[in-house]
Amino acid sequence: MGCGGGGRYCLVEILTREGVDVEGCIGDGDKCVLRLTMFCVKYGDDGELTFTARRPARSYKVSR
Numbered sequence: 001m002g003c004g005g006g007g008r009y010c011l012v013e014i015l016t017r018e019g020v021d022v023e024g025c026i027g028d029g030d031k032c033v034l035r036l037t038m039f040c041v042k043y044g045d046d047g048e049l050t051f052t053a054r055r056p057a058r059s060y061k062v063s064r
Helices: none
Strands: 008-016 032-043 049-053 058-061
Touching: none
Parallel strands: none
Antiparallel strands: 008 032, 032 049, 032 058
């Protein structure tokens, strides 16, 4: 499924590492993970909005 028409998006999430609460994550990159998910959105043949992942979600350790 192509992504013609500019329907490409990137979802960026800041997540806490396992065992860390949200308050402990702020300001300390060692406790946070950045997760990026790239996907495309378009209308299918039946008129329904569909999406497809362009790449598997990847996680990155956040530096201080």
